[in-house]
Amino acid sequence: TDLTALQTSVRALTDPGGAFSAVTVTSNDTNAVMATATNGAAVGSHSVMVNSLATTSAYYSADFTSAAPFPTSGSLSIQVGTNAPQTVNIDSADGTTTLGGLVSYIQQHNLGVTASVVTDSSGSRLSLISQTSGSAGLLNITDSTGTTGSNGLGLTQAVDKNNKVLGTDASVTVDGIPITSGSNTVTGAITGVTLTLSDQTVAPVTVGVQPDLTQVGTVINNFVTAYNKVITDINAQNTMSSGTTPPLLGDTSLDLLQSQLLSSVTTSISGNSGLVNLQSIGIQMQLDGTLSVASSSSAD
Numbered sequence: 001t002d003l004t005a006l007q008t009s010v011r012a013l014t015d016p017g018g019a020f021s022a023v024t025v026t027s028n029d030t031n032a033v034m035a036t037a038t039n040g041a042a043v044g045s046h047s048v049m050v051n052s053l054a055t056t057s058a059y060y061s062a063d064f065t066s067a068a069p070f071p072t073s074g075s076l077s078i079q080v081g082t083n084a085p086q087t088v089n090i091d092s093a094d095g096t097t098t099l100g101g102l103v104s105y106i107q108q109h110n111l112g113v114t115a116s117v118v119t120d121s122s123g124s125r126l127s128l129i130s131q132t133s134g135s136a137g138l139l140n141i142t143d144s145t146g147t148t149g150s151n152g153l154g155l156t157q158a159v160d161k162n163n164k165v166l167g168t169d170a171s172v173t174v175d176g177i178p179i180t181s182g183s184n185t186v187t188g189a190i191t192g193v194t195l196t197l198s199d200q201t202v203a204p205v206t207v208g209v210q211p212d213l214t215q216v217g218t219v220i221n222n223f224v225t226a227y228n229k230v231i232t233d234i235n236a237q238n239t240m241s242s243g244t245t246p247p248l249l250g251d252t253s254l255d256l257l258q259s260q261l262l263s264s265v266t267t268s269i270s271g272n273s274g275l276v277n278l279q280s281i282g283i284q285m286q287l288d289g290t291l292s293v294a295s296s297s298s299a300d
Helices: 002-014 099-108 213-237 252-265
Strands: 023-027 033-037 044-052 058-060 075-080 086-089 113-120 123-130 139-143 170-174 177-181 185-190 193-197 205-211 283-285 291-293
Touching: 002 213, 023 033, 033 205, 044 193, 058 139, 086 099, 099 113, 099 123, 123 139, 170 185, 170 193, 177 185, 193 205, 205 213, 213 252, 213 283, 213 291
Parallel strands: none
Antiparallel strands: 023 205, 033 193, 044 170, 044 205, 058 123, 075 086, 075 139, 113 123, 170 177, 185 193, 283 291
């Protein structure tokens, strides 16, 4: 049982994709840029400027009330990005001659847009939002239902607060390099790091990638605990207590195991970025053959 626990701790300690490759990521402005990283991401500091966020293209209709009945004829041509246009007929046979019926039809036919009804004090509107953000999801909708005064849908393309049409890519500068992204989740700009954008910035945001010392400390301490349990129990088998002979006293297999363990923990290798033996990761040998973990200042 002791050896099984030790094997498990050794696997965690030596896993190339494990704790020693784990990193943590920080951002000095999480309101604008959040970051996550995969194990093995290169340690370093990066400068990120968010020039503009990705937006999602949308259209909305005029208000419909009992005084302004929904159109009973005509059609919509809905094109998402460079995809082929899709036609939606306002037809009682399709159930699209009511606002709710049109929404249901569009949702059921997977046209690349999310349709919904938005109601306020003026009435109810049709809302059409692209299911793809950025320029790749830019909507081009042709409304052939007639003018608003003739009970047409009266579709309007949505704009932002600066009167700019929605459906644009995010613009980011990473370490001085301009980058565009169809969404506000940016991958690949920094290898192994995913940036989540939520606001424009007026000053560069510093994104730092550091080793995850918490994970490193956990696997080191788990290994030392498991190793010491084996050594302590071996020592107990080699010690007479109150005239009682331990069952494995003088057992050659136990002696061989003890020798192999002591040899293993004193072995050194070369290279490996300076992590060449247990001492180099803060593990020290005690006089009784057990191990201890150095203080944080020494381990650093």
